[in-house]
Amino acid sequence: xxxxxxxxxxxxxxxxxxxxxxxxxxxxxxxxxxxxxxxxxxxxxxxxxxxxxxxxxxxxxxxxxxxxx
Amino acid sequence: xxxxxxxxxxxxxxxxxxxxxxxxxxxxxxxxxxxxxxxxxxxxxxxxxxxxxxxxxxxxxxxxxxxxxxxxxxxxxxxxxxxxxxxxxxxxxxxxxxxxxxxxxxxxxxxxxxxxxxxxxxxxxxxxxxxxxxxxxxxxxxxxxxxx
Numbered sequence: 001x002x003x004x005x006x007x008x009x010x011x012x013x014x015x016x017x018x019x020x021x022x023x024x025x026x027x028x029x030x031x032x033x034x035x036x037x038x039x040x041x042x043x044x045x046x047x048x049x050x051x052x053x054x055x056x057x058x059x060x061x062x063x064x065x066x067x068x069x
Numbered sequence: 070x071x072x073x074x075x076x077x078x079x080x081x082x083x084x085x086x087x088x089x090x091x092x093x094x095x096x097x098x099x100x101x102x103x104x105x106x107x108x109x110x111x112x113x114x115x116x117x118x119x120x121x122x123x124x125x126x127x128x129x130x131x132x133x134x135x136x137x138x139x140x141x142x143x144x145x146x147x148x149x150x151x152x153x154x155x156x157x158x159x160x161x162x163x164x165x166x167x168x169x170x171x172x173x174x175x176x177x178x179x180x181x182x183x184x185x186x187x188x189x190x191x192x193x194x195x196x197x198x199x200x201x202x203x204x205x206x207x208x209x210x211x212x213x214x215x216x217x
Contacts, residue, residue: 001091024148028150028152029150029152029153029154030071030073030150030152030154030155031070031071031148032070032074032148032213033071033152033153033154036154036216038101039216040153041215041216042157042216044153045153047153048153051110055159067089
């Protein structure tokens with residue numbers, strides 16, 4: 001089954017321990033949506049995925065990776 | 070708790086209150102024999118229209134009350150944003166509730182073909198509307214909580 005994994009928690013930690021709320025405010029979604037993405041319970045749209053990557057200043061594939069398992 | 074979750078929870082509470090209200094009012098009228106005459110459907114329709122108006126009032130009161138209760142209980146203002154996940158959850162829940170309503174109405178039509186009265190059909194459709202609304206909010210709540 002294909003699965004999208006992410007490194008958002010790690011990237012937040014590296015960005016001066018940015019909170020989920022801070023990230024949510026920066027990309028314009030709720031904290032619950034960031035929580036759901038981090039836990040792999042929600043796959044964001046491409047638009048949101050790019051906004052998250054841009055917030056951390058990294059390419060998209062450093063935030064999200066696609067696995068066939 | 071996000072705005073979407075709060076709205077869903079207050080929607081569930083409203084649906085439960087309104088369902089009890091409808092059931093209580095219509096069963097009382099039925100017991101009083103109001104639906105026995107030839108103008109049963111007109112009396113029923115008047116009652117339902119009145120209950121719909123009351124339901125709108127109940128929905129507003131519950132939404133405001135729940136918002137105040139949530140703020141007092143948690144001390145947080147809450148996030149008043151709706152985002153793409155809310156819209157995704159709305160769409161998935163709405164699809165399921167539409168399936169219930171569509172197949173339910175098909176069932177009612179078959180029931181009519183088999184000889185059920187128009188009065189029974191209207192009551193079944195009313196119950197289906199309530200049921201699909203409840204299903205929509207219940208599914209939304211499950212989807213919201215699954216990620217929490």
